[in-house]
Structures are given as C-alpha cells and as structure tokens.
Amino acid sequence: GWITSQGWLSFWSYCTLVEADTTLAYLAMLGYNMKTGNQLSGVQVTRSKKIDLQKKQSHRSVYICHVIGSKGSGKSTICKRHVKTTKIDDHLENTIEPNISVNRVQVYGQDKYLVLKEINPISENHLIKDDINCDVACLVFDSSQSCSFEYIAHVYLVS
Numbered sequence: 001g002w003i004t005s006q007g008w009l010s011f012w013s014y015c016t017l018v019e020a021d022t023t024l025a026y027l028a029m030l031g032y033n034m035k036t037g038n039q040l041s042g043v044q045v046t047r048s049k050k051i052d053l054q055k056k057q058s059h060r061s062v063y064i065c066h067v068i069g070s071k072g073s074g075k076s077t078i079c080k081r082h083v084k085t086t087k088i089d090d091h092l093e094n095t096i097e098p099n100i101s102v103n104r105v106q107v108y109g110q111d112k113y114l115v116l117k118e119i120n121p122i123s124e125n126h127l128i129k130d131d132i133n134c135d136v137a138c139l140v141f142d143s144s145q146s147c148s149f150e151y152i153a154h155v156y157l158v159s
Contacts, residue, residue, distance in 0.1 A: 068138065068152070
C-alpha cells in the first residue's frame with residue numbers, strides 16, 4: 001500500500017531528528033525558500049533538554065523513547081504495536097537491527113511525534129551511553145520470567 005500522510009509526516013519528523021543535514025538538503029532540492037537561499041526556516045531548532053527539565057516545559061514536537069529489556073521481554077512487539085492497530089504475529093523474527101517506530105501521539109491536545117527505538121544491549125550487564133541517552137526510557141520485562149525483571153532492575157540501578 002501507499003504511505004499515508006500521517007506516515008509521511010512521521011518519517012519526515014524522524015529523518016529531521018536523526019539527520020537534519022539531509023532534511024535541509026531535501027528542502028533545497030524541493031525549492032524551499034529559493035528567494036533567500038536559507039532552508040533553516042523550514043526546521044525549528046529547540047533549546048537544550050537541560051533547560052526544558054529546569055523549566056518543566058518543552059516546546060519540542062519529537063521525543064525519543066528507548067525501549068529497554070532483556071531478550072524475549074516484548075520490546076519488538078511494543079515497537080511494532082506503536083504503529084499498527086491490528087494484531088501482531090506472535091512469532092516475530094529476532095533481528096540484530098533495532099526496531100524503530102514513529103507515530104503521532106496527543107499530549108495535552110497537542111500533536112507530538114514519539115520515536116520508539118528498541119535497545120539491544122551489547123551484553124546482558126552493560127548498556128552503552130547512547131543506549132540511555134533519550135527523552136524517555138521504557139523498561140520492559142516479562143512477568144513470567146524472574147530474570148527479566150532482575151535485568152531491568154539492574155539496568156535501572158546501574159544507569
């Protein structure tokens with residue numbers, strides 16, 4: 001099927017978040033702001049996250065959520081369910097590549113884009129700095145596996 005307008009806006013928001021230079025190049029190729037030659041007016045640069053935390057408010061519209069959990073805890077299912085409204089096959093493939101999904105969510109009546117990124121740790125006991133550098137962390141565990149909760153508790157205490 002064709003991509004929906006909502007899907008396109010989600011994709012554009014994600015691309016701008018991770019590769020702003022590419023977005024600016026796309027704007028130039030599409031002829032955006034040819035009169036001044038400045039594509040920067042096509043993106044909104046926001047203030048530091050530290051300032052947002054201090055003021056307890058944010059004007060950003062895209063947030064990154066890292067989905068962290070042990071193997072088999074349901075991280076992939078959560079990421080895939082974020083963008084699909086139908087039932088997901090229980091036999092999902094195990095992949096080395098992390099699942100990333102982007103979708104629009106409503107927060108206090110405003111549209112925001114939430115990027116869910118599945119984090120597959122290098123080792124069971126260690127997360128690298130990039131794994132914990134996010135706006136929101138979603139700690140996932142399987143209630144039928146005690147080691148799954150132990151992993152999350154360890155990640156929470158160490159990170």
